[in-house]
Amino acid sequence: MSYQVSSSPTESQALYLDPAIRDWVLIPIMVVMVLVGVFRDQVTVLLSGSGPKKPVLKAIRETRVLVRGATLRSYGNHIPPSSFYSRKSYLANAYEKGYYLKNPIAMNQTVNPMDPQGMEMMMEGMKKNFAMIIPQTVIMGWVNFFFSGFVLIKMPFPLTLRFKSMLQRGVETSDMDVTWVSSLSWYFLNLFGLRSIFSLLLGEDNAADGMRDMTAMPQMGASATGQPQNYHKLHLAEKENLELTPHAWELEDVEYRLLAQYGKRPRISITETNERNEGSSSVSEYKGKGRKKGGK
Numbered sequence: 001m002s003y004q005v006s007s008s009p010t011e012s013q014a015l016y017l018d019p020a021i022r023d024w025v026l027i028p029i030m031v032v033m034v035l036v037g038v039f040r041d042q043v044t045v046l047l048s049g050s051g052p053k054k055p056v057l058k059a060i061r062e063t064r065v066l067v068r069g070a071t072l073r074s075y076g077n078h079i080p081p082s083s084f085y086s087r088k089s090y091l092a093n094a095y096e097k098g099y100y101l102k103n104p105i106a107m108n109q110t111v112n113p114m115d116p117q118g119m120e121m122m123m124e125g126m127k128k129n130f131a132m133i134i135p136q137t138v139i140m141g142w143v144n145f146f147f148s149g150f151v152l153i154k155m156p157f158p159l160t161l162r163f164k165s166m167l168q169r170g171v172e173t174s175d176m177d178v179t180w181v182s183s184l185s186w187y188f189l190n191l192f193g194l195r196s197i198f199s200l201l202l203g204e205d206n207a208a209d210g211m212r213d214m215t216a217m218p219q220m221g222a223s224a225t226g227q228p229q230n231y232h233k234l235h236l237a238e239k240e241n242l243e244l245t246p247h248a249w250e251l252e253d254v255e256y257r258l259l260a261q262y263g264k265r266p267r268i269s270i271t272e273t274n275e276r277n278e279g280s281s282s283v284s285e286y287k288g289k290g291r292k293k294g295g296k
Contacts (some may be wrong), residue, residue, distance in 0.1 A: 011192050012087070015151070015176075015177075017151065017152075021151075021152060023148060025032070025150055025152060026152045026153060026186065028185065029143060029147070029186060030186075030190050030194075032139065032142075033187070033190045033191070033194060034194060034197060034198075035217045036135050036136075036139060037137070037198055038198075038201065038202065038208060040131055040132060040135050040207060040208055041198075041206050041207045042130075044075075044127075047127045047131060048124065048127070054103070058101075059102050061100050061102075062102050062231045064236070065091075065094070065095075065100040066117075066231075066238055068091065069091050069095070069239075069241070069242055070238070071236040072084070072087055072088065072091065073241060073245045074241065074244075076088075076247055077248055077249060077250045078250060079249075080235065080249060080251075081247055081249055084247045084249075085247070088243075089236075089246070091242060092239045092242050094235075095235040095238055095239035096236065096239055100167055100235070101141075101232060101235070102231075113220060121265060124226070125268060128207065131207070136191070139187065141183075143183055143187045144170065144184055147183035148170050148183070148184070149183075150182065150183040151176075151180050151181070151182055151184050152181055152182065152183055153180075153181050153186070154175065154177075154179050155179040155181075158177075158178075158179065159179055161178055163178050166186060166188075166262060167180070167182070167185045168180065168181070168182045168184060169184040170182050170183065170184040174197050190240075194208075208286065214286070229280070
């Protein structure tokens, strides 16, 4: 097997591959990774019992109320000021009193690191992580031992030199075209590219996704403590964010802006709008003082 380096960047390298590489290296690696992914998904289901446990309604409420506060902060300008401040006051009070907590009685107590529920969650996460890490480590060692240095396919589109280290792992050549893919790089391409096939065979929520393998070790280290999330602190933090959120109603003076857009009224500058708003507020304050004096 030989190749000739091209003299110009527009010419491609002439590299002729044995058809047996396609039949005995390229296709077997992809088929083995698909079968191992299906096997890993079934093992994960068996280790987790009858499947993932359904969350309790109270646990869903204490999580989704944080999204409710974030939605009010992001889209609160679409509602009138009275509605915004009433919702803001209600949510701030609920966050502080712990109305949406799963266990409001224990919101000021310290978290027990030996909580049985936390230990169960830790063991469940470790089982899933081991079921994902071990098969991929075995496949990677198999590819690296038996097919090291193989060149399998060529990309049908040009690439820059930055992709050389990603597509040609295990092939230590500096003059080979970037579009050629080695066996070890073909393994990584299948690891991230078989997600659609796994979704078609196993459904959307499957344990055969290769992206989870890359994040398995950090999750294992994070779950090693076994401590549940303290939602009371998260609620208090969301309460502070709500209190610092200003409100600017987007429909303020919408009738003047609409008439000015169609040329029925002259356009009003920002300074004139602020002056008119200040004048209206001062008039309302004067009327309020007059009502108080009349009442006396």
